[in-house]
Amino acid sequence: MNNIVITRQNNRYLSVLFTEGRPSRMHCSPLLQEEGMLSQICLARVKDVIPAMKGAFLTVPEGRTVYLPLSESGDFLCANRxxxxxxxxxxxxxxxxxxxGEAVKTKPPLASAMPVLTGQYCVCSLFxxxxxxxxxxxxxRQKELKTAIAEAGIEGRKNFQFTVRxxxxxxxxxxxxxxxxxEFICFFQELTEIYRHRSCPSCLYRPLPELIRxxxxxxxxxxxxxxxxEPEVWQLLKDTFPEKTVRLYQDPSLSLSRLYRLDFxxxxxxxxKVWLPCGGYLVIEPTEAMVVIDVNSGKAVHKGRSSQDYYRKVNREAAAEIARQLQLRNYSGMxxxxFINMESEKDQKELLFLLDQLLKKDQVRTRLVDMTALGIVEITRKKINRPLFEEMQKNS
Structure with a gap:
């Protein structure tokens, strides 16, 4: 059975999606009483405009500063003029x-003047x-859903943009x-009516806890x-996901963490280092500019098997594991x-095709760009949240 396991580790929650007995996603999130600012909608005051950066620094509730890029095009809501x-x-x-976006090192949190609301089934854009x-x-199926929504006669729908998940x-x-x-339509309609009358800065919307999102x-x-x-989390999950089985684990003789080997x-x-079934392994190195992954053949080639056959096997296993690790560790960017060099151009093309198909299964937009003249494969993955190792550092 594929399931999600959630437990508390020190001052954070650890949530793990198990797929066929192996973790395929891991996230750390703050405790319910320690939620951050991400996805909040605020009425903010412009603190400083920096033309050279094409951006502005804004003051939001609790005296915090966020950065707004001025390159955004489209509508926005300004309360004073x-x-x-x-x-x-x-x-x-x-x-x-x-x-x-969350604060990264010395950079403040990122803001956008085009608010969106994200739910379980759709995303609603104010503009x-x-x-x-x-x-x-x-x-x-896309056509069926569009037709069904058009025929549902949802009042106010045409004033906003929706993306069905x-x-x-x-x-x-x-x-x-x-x-x-x-619900999203009603919220945005109310927002456009009240924002001019609120004190500045002030919070206009708090999203569901990060764990739920x-x-x-x-x-x-x-x-x-x-x-x-966690009883409090269990109740919140039951209320948020009524269509799913949500179980409260209670066994003082064996903790949930030990039962699922979460520490391991x-x-x-x-x-x-990540070992492959064939004896090869990956070395994964996140750097400031990119994530570098090196595929190694490991021990000597097995007897009775040509080196090229073995390299092909290592590379194919590596492709599957790389696709899994990108999701598990939540790496993004470049x-x-x-990969191990292969003499056959046909083998190289088959490897790239396999990797491309595996990356397309990722819920986060991931693209195989190309293989360079030096045989390095370039991949890009959209940034959604911090990588796992940064989440661990932040919540340690």
Whole structure:
């Protein structure tokens, strides 16, 4: 059975998605009472505009500073005056923003002037129009969902932009999707009415806890059960995911962490070296600019097997493990992979095709760019959250 296991480790929650008995995703998140700013929608005051950076620093609640790129094009909400472009923003202006990125080292949190609400079945954008459906669904299903939404007669829908998530495909009846859309419409309608009358800075919207948002990003079809030993988390999960089995684990003789060997798997996910079944291994090195992965053949080639056959086997196993590790460790940006050199051009093309197919299964946008003249494979992966090792450092 595929399931999600959630337990407390020191001053954080550790959530692990197990797929066929192996962890395929791991996340650390703050305790419910220690939630951060990510995804909050605020009325913020412009503290300073830096033309050379094409950005502005804003003050949000609790006196914190966030950074807003002024390169965004589109509509926005300013409480104290009207103007047509963010490039006209002045010190003292009051603008509605959403926190879209966490602080990284010396950089402040990132903000956007185009708020979105993310639910279990859809994403609603304050600015924009139309219905979009996840491209991971079949074209026929995309068309069916668009038609069903158009025929549902949801009041106010045409004033906002919606993107239907893959989770909507699991619904036998689309009522939960329609209800979620209506809730988002009501919230944004109220937001556009009240933001001018709120004190600045102030918080206009607090999202669900990060732990819940992380689980919402996992397709409902990827797991059958959620298990936790935290009563408060158990109750919240039951309320948020009524269609799923949510079990409270209570056994004082054996902790949930030990039952699922979470310490072992966590240590494995943070290790530089990852062993392959054939005896080869990966060396994974995150750097400031990129993630570098080196594929090694390991011990001597087995007898009775040519070196090229063995290299082909190592590379194929490495491709599958790399696709898994990128999700497990949540690496993003540029990833450079040095596979073992193979003499056959046909073998190289087959390897790239295999890797490309594996990467397409990732819920996060991941793309195989090319193989360089030196035989290095370039991959890019969209940044969603911090990588696992940074989450561990942040919550340690």
């Amino acid at each position: 009207s103007f047509s472009s963010l490039s006209e923003l002045h010190q003292g202006d009051e603008i509605v923003v959403q926190i879209t 924009g129009h139309g219905i979009h459906v996840s491209r991971k669904l079949a074209p026929e 893959t989770n909507a495909d699991t619904l036998k009846e689309l009522t939960p999707l329609f209800q979620e859309m209506q 992380q689980i919402q990003d996992i397709p409902l079809t990827a797991y059958e059960e959620i298990v936790t030993d 798997f966590l240590q494995e996910a943070l290790s530089r 990833i450079m992979v040095d």
